[in-house]
Amino acid sequence: MSDGFKVLYYVNQFFGQIGGEDKAGMKPEFHSEKIGPALGFEQLLKGEGKVVGTIICGDNYFNENKEESLDYILNLVKNEAPDIFVAGPAFNAGRYGVACAEISRAVAEELNIPVVTGMYIENPGLDTCKQVAYVVSTSDNAGGMRKALPAMANITYKLGKGMEIGSPEEEGYIARGMRKTIIVEKRGSLRAVEMLIKRLKGEEFETEMPMPVFDVVQPAPAIKDLSKATIALCTSGGIVPAGNPDRIQSASAQKWGKYDVSKRDALNAPDFYTTHGGYDPVYANEIPDRVAPLDILKELQKEGYIGKVHEFFYTTTGTGTSVSNAVKFGTEIGKELKEAGVDGVILTST
Amino acid sequence: MKLEIGRIYIKDIQLGNETSVKNGVLTVDKTSLIAKLKEDDRIKDVKIDIAKPGDKVRIIPVKDVIEPRVKISGGNNGFPGVTAKPAQCGEGRTHVLYGAAIVTVGDIVGFQEGVIDMWGEGAKWTPFSQTYNLTVDINVVDGIDPHTHEETVRLAGLRAAEFVGQAGKDITPDEVLTYEMGSIFEESNKYPNLPKVLYAEMMITQGLLHDTYIYGVNAQTILPALLHANEELDNAVISGNCVAACDKITTYQHQNNSTILDLYAQHGKEINFMGCIMVPEHTTLAGKMRASDYTRKLVKMLGADAVVVSEEGYGNPDSDLLIICKKCEKEGVKTVLITDECAGRDGMSQPLADTAAEAVAVVSGGNVSHVVTLPPADKVIGNAEAIAVLAGGWEGALLEDGSLQCELNAVIGSTSEIGYHNVTCRLY
Amino acid sequence: MIITNNPLVAEKYENVLWTDGSVEKTLIIVRDFIHQGYELVSHPLAASLRMLFSPYRSIIINNKKEKLNFEHAQIIEDSIIKYKKHMDLRKTDEKTRDDYKKIDLLLLEAALSEEKGKWY
Structure with a gap:
């Protein structure tokens, strides 16, 4: 007799019933029993699937030792060879969400195992994994567990049974961003006329092609006298001091750093290198100024073309970084620069 | 203006010694049709065949599809300004062999595509798998230039439709549809409270193989x-x-333009449908500006509250669509757009280019890059070599079992931007 | 001026910038001109997906203006994105390249005929 499909579950130290913040530094562990949400989860699989174990990892540990944790967890998953991997739900917990997201993405992309997780729509981890995992839309706190688990279990069940997953509205997951081509009952012209009539009546209507909305940023007024202006240097190219003292992530950055460059003429190797994981680093590591040209700025300062180069250089990595984090970084950095009386910024990307 | 369309239901098609409709069976006199088409001495050779819904038949490369009809009263028979002397269209009575279609085949250029599968997976994606098709494969005499070649095939298709349509002349239609509308003043007086709606139909008009004709x-x-x-x-x-x-x-889709039909159905009920603006799609930016300005002007002159805009093609016409949308919305005229989209083979690619905040009401005819797998056919009408062209351009398109993977892009009428078909995209 | 990688166009017309490269390269050269203040006369893309697979493309640009035309810059940038979106996955259709040459020339001529008798 078959045991049905196999599910492997991931939770953090809190939902894994190890402890709270004080245990957030724990290393990942594998338990062959069902712990926390994994316990109730199996009962929701209609007897067709089995949770074969729970992986527990501390949120801080994961976020501070991402590559190591991922390696370890991926190995565990490989050994257990589940049919489906389930993580969370993480609700609106930031570190937990990022952990669920990173692991989900790695499992889905590297091991090709379908993944189900759950998050609040604003969780910073969402953008990292929603394209490759089914992320059930949850409330912003653990009070939503009772609603989230059945939805996650239902998708898991369908994946396990090889059934087709319905639309985001039907199944309760956050749209993956896939434009699925389907055949519908009404022809296009009829849908257009119905949409027209709704629009004319002032009723609600739903476009079939939501246009992506871009932030419109008003350009700042031109700097009138560059020779008196203070110019700051900022990059998303991942240039950091050797050793990456603030441990800025090589992808999906969670933070930015600032470094005093007032006494330097350039961002030269080996004092600086790139931690960016999204491009070939050879040329950037040879001469980091190629990514963030402090050398030229300093020359321009000497020539008197610009007034002054701001004493701090700001940096983060742009690859895979969620829009919400990028907005947050930009706002924080912008505020500091403004307070420091910086007139203009050279922003380089890769 | 009053038009009666008398539909004669066609339930089967065959080749024979006369051209007639009996009990819904359309018989076409192949020899006479060929002789008729060969009156054009640019035509060297004509092959006539039939393809019925469900047959394991593939037609490729399709040039055009035309509905066979005959004029009973009012106007001239055929296509005024093209196959007949100029006359007013849209009045009197026209009989339609409803369910039949003339499909012209023949490659004018080697990269021409356009497939109709009459059965299976492929049939889902084209509306012309549901019609009883008479295929007309035209070979032209040697040494003809591409313009003349295209014209020859275009006219042959229209004349074949005219020839076959004669079979409906003395038949009592199964159904008569009446399309009647007075002047825009009369209609506005009749329905003073209904919103006035226009239909702006964009047409590819860019040179050889990219043209549309109105009254010729x-x-x-x-x-x-x-x-x-x-x-x-x-x-x-x-x-x-x-x-x-x-x-x-x-x-065929002009003759049965579904946007016109669906707007007509609401005329006097929810809307006051005032007519169609035929908008050329130019290749030049000046042409695009001129056509969109002129369209906006007509919309304003006629006092329309809303306009449905449909596109034809993909690429530069996307610009026209959005320019017209922006200009109309700016004037306070509500728009609904019909287009198709390219979301990549896996549907994960987002339409980054050509977006406008004003395009709030858009109907999607589906993803042109959606991949469909078409099993091998028992019979190919047209040019079997064209299948390689259709598959060409990417690896792994021809599978071991003879199945063919192609993008919807190659299937006739699959992502219709006048909303003729039932395909769309949803966010998943 | 016509920017083209189509030898038929280069043979037939004067005032041609022959790019001797891919369509993508041709589009990028056009973009560089637009950034310098030239204006587009014809749209960078054709009217169908099938024509995107053409190995040849000819685009007409106008004289240099004092100011950059932002709309045209947007059009050429969007066109390059759109072109790459399709062609990163697909190869140009080489088997029928001679037909594409001819049609590209004919479409160019249709655009040129629209521009006759204008001075602006």
Whole structure:
């Protein structure tokens, strides 16, 4: 007799019933029993699937030792060879969400195992994994567990049974961003006329092609006298001091750093290198100024073309970084620069 | 203007010694049809065949699809300005062999595509798998230039439709549909409280293989023109467009323009449908500005509250669509757009280019890059070599079992931008 | 001026910038001109997906203006994105390249005929 499909579950130290913040530094562990949400989860699989174990990892540990944790967890998953991997739900917990997201993405992309997780729509981890995992839309706190688990279990069940997953509205997951081509009952012209009539009546209507909305940023007024202006240097190219003292992530950055460059003429190797994981680093590591040209700025300062180069250089990595984090970084950095009386910024990307 | 369309239901098709409709069976006299078409001495050879719904038959490369019809009263028979002397379209009575279609085949250029599968997976994606098709494969004499070649095939298709349509002359239709509309003043007096709606139909008008004709006039040369809704339903507009298989408007789709029909159905109920603006799609930016300005002007002159805008093609016409949308919305005229999209093979690619905040109401005819797998056919009408062209361009398109993977892009009428088909995209 | 990688166009017309490269390269050269203040006369893309697979493309640009035309810059940038979106996955259709040459020339001529008798 078959045991049905196999599910492997991931939770953090809190939902894994190890402890709270004080245990957030724990290393990942594998338990062959069902712990926390994994316990109730199996009962929701209609007897067709089995949770074969729970992986527990501390949120801080994961976020501070991402590559190591991922390696370890991926190995565990490989050994257990589940049919489906389930993580969370993480609700609106930031570190937990990022952990669920990173692991989900790695499992889905590297091991090709379908993944189900759950998050609040604003969780910073969402953008990292929603394209490759089914992320059930949850409330912003653990009070939503009772609603989230059945939805996650239902998708898991369908994946396990090889059934087709319905639309985001039907199944309760956050749209993956896939434009699925389907055949519908009404022809296009009829849908257009119905949409027209709704629009004319002032009723609600739903476009079939939501246009992506871009932030419109008003350009700042031109700097009138560059020779008196203070110019700051900022990059998303991942240039950091050797050793990456603030441990800025090589992808999906969670933070930015600032470094005093007032006494330097350039961002030269080996004092600086790139931690960016999204491009070939050879040329950037040879001469980091190629990514963030402090050398030229300093020359321009000497020539008197610009007034002054701001004493701090700001940096983060742009690859895979969620829009919400990028907005947050930009706002924080912008505020500091403004307070420091910086007139203009050279922003380089890769 | 009053037009009666008498539908004669066609339930089967065969070749024979006369051209007639008996008990819903359309018989076509092949020999006479060939002789008739060969009156054009540019034609060397004609092959006639039939393809019925469910047959394991593939037709490729399709040039145009035309509905066979005959004029009973009012106007001239055939396509006025093209196969007949100029006359007013949209009045009187026209009989239609409903369910039959003339499909012209023949490659004018090697890269021409356009497939109709009459069965299985492929049939789902094209509306012309549901019609009883008479295929007309035209070979032209040697040494003919591409313009003449295209014209020869275009005219042959229209003349074949005219020839076959004669079979409906003395038949009592199974159903008579009446399309009647007075002047815009009369209609506005009749329905003072209904919102006034226009239909702006964009047409590819860019040169050889990319043309549309209205009463025989190459629409590349026109300013946007106002048509009574009946005119297009009665043979005024024909297609000379041999590319954009998935989203071109075949002559059949002009004759049965679903946007016109669906707007007509609401006329006097929810809306006051005032007519169609035929908008040329130019290749030049100046042409695009001129046509969109002129369209906006007509919309304003006629006092429309809303306009449905449909596109033809993909690429540069996307610009026209959004420019027209922006200009109309800016004037306070509500728009609904019909287009198709390219979301990549896996649907994960987002339409980054060509977006406008004003385009709030858009109907999608589906993803042109959606991949479909078409099993091998028992019989190929047309040029089997064209299948390689259709598959060409990417690895792994021809599978071991002879199945063919292609993008919807190659299937006739699959992502219709006049909303003729039932395909769309949803966010998953 | 016509920017083209189509030898038929280069043979037939004067005032041609022959790019001797891919369509993508041709589009990028056009973009560089637009950034310098030239204006587009014809749209960078054709009217169908099938024509995107053409190995040849000819685009007409106008004289240099004092100011950059932002709309045209947007059009050429969007066109390059759109072109790459399709062609990163697909190869140009080489088997029928001679037909594409001819049609590209004919479409160019249709655009040129629209521009006759204008001075702006």
